Amino acid sequence: MTYRYLEDIATADAAFEARGKDLEEVFIAAADATTNVMVEDLDSILRQEALHIEVENRELDLLLYSFLSEIVFIKDAKRLLLRFDGVEIEERDGLYYLRAKAYGSPIDPGRQPLKADVKAITLHRLSLIETRDGWRATAVIDI
């Protein structure tokens, strides 16, 4: 597993640290960490629908924020939980652009044990740092 939940931050909420050897990996790990707050078993998310997600931001860590917030939006607006096949990030004219290829299945409490509903990704202690072996992201999730 490329993420772990942090216990000593924001008592009532959930916080995670995700790692990846490159940006693509750390974004996918952070997405899984967010979705795993809501569903017990990520493997219960089936390949029933395909989606493309595009977000942009002027800061790289805020790009992560926008990306994770989009996953939370889709959870309510389309009732879908998502996994990711690939994420591409590029910088152009001072802006970061993300394009992600996702698949997912409708939320189904009868088939998949659910956990807490994610309200939002917070900006409290949000970070995305390049380390010696790749990238590390931390975020606090309001539940």
Place this chain on the structure above:
Amino acid sequence: MPMPSAVKRVSDTVWEIPVSYKEGMLVPARIYATEKLMKEMDDGVFEQVTNVACLPGIVKYAYCMPDGHWGYGFPIGGVAAMDAKTGVISPGGIGFDINCGMRLVLTNLTYDEVKPRLREIVDALFHRIPAGVGCTGFVKLTQDGFRDVLRKGALWCLHNGYAWKEDLELTEEKGCFEGADPSTVSNKAIERGFDQVGTLGSGNHYCEIQVAKPENVFDGETARAFGFTIPNQVAVMFHCGSRGFGHQVATDYLQLFLSVMEKKYGIKVLDRELACAPFNSPEGQDYFSAMKCAVNMAFANRQVILHRVREVFSEVFNRSAEDLGMDMVYDVTHNTAKLERHLVDGKEREVLVHRKGATRAFGPGMEGVPEAYRETGQPVIIGGSMETGSYLLAGVATGADSFYSTAHGSGRTMSRHQAKRTYRGERLKRDMEIRGIYVRSDSWGGLAEEAGAAYKDIDEVVEATELAGLSRRVIKLVPIGNIKG
């Protein structure tokens, strides 16, 4: 972590952190707590309440209530009044779950009458009130219809058969914040929440059946004024907010504020979650309006849930809700910003009071308190854990010290992960049943996270509010049935 050495004890229940504690603090911070609660306070509270003290336009103090704990931006339990002309508005001082709040409704049934039907009632509530991840409500609305809900709040429910006229009188601001303009709300927020009216959500949101035992009545006269007139009277309390709609409104504006705060307004904050804009700016006013839309959605949400609760009791007892005396005690929000007039240094000033996990607690005689409660002070509903009980308090005149604000719950003290490691949902459910509390949830893990021991001692929290002169105890209500998301 021990509390910072800069913390000074002002009285038995008031603790102060001076402006010298952190560069940029404009006012001191004040934490209301007994010594025991203060020792248990998360270290994040000290960091966050002093960050709030740096926000432009803050008046008097940055406060934290006795149930305070580490949140995001403001601490949970945080209160800050900003000057309406020179201050800011910050979504991080209101929370993502805008107008998360509490509603309490009476019955004229006693515990003995409800006990034999308890499982039936809880099971019916569990089936009729959608809860959990991705749940949708039974009120079928178009997106335009939903915009009408945003403008009108609980009044929409009255027009559509989900409310009694008296319910609105007994809801804070009559269930509608004036000036909610749906054009300030993104299509994304509408798309996310338009089918969620009448849903509980998850986390610490619940609907609970409770009993007012005679030994738990602290002030009989006020209890009677609030509608508790029979020994062991049964009531229903529930806790929820503006669901995905409110969460998206906050998410949208947080990003907008972050992009203009420094560049356009030259404001720097110590935590990006405190992103803000001058209250008197186009962005600040737009957010205030969008926030009001979310406030109104939450009032409508709780009103529709009350409609469901009345239906369930009516069906189980084969009597009308009117005949069962299912009148509201009150509905009060604990995640908002409100324009209010308060005395500051002897002068009346208009301030924008942010309350995040804190409840307005107006004292006797104050405008804004329903006519029926003008003598007693405003009812304050404090939601406790599903194991230990909740409280009904009343606002007091001495609340002026904190802009008439008090606690909102018992306050979490154990992380969700630790709670889940310590308790198993199935076992907890069985143990609670032995103690006479029947609970239903969609999620065993979610249930374990809400174990009573994950929260502060609620008796200590409400006693602290009383000792500090923020509110006074009226009744403790103990749970007998609970549904959780």
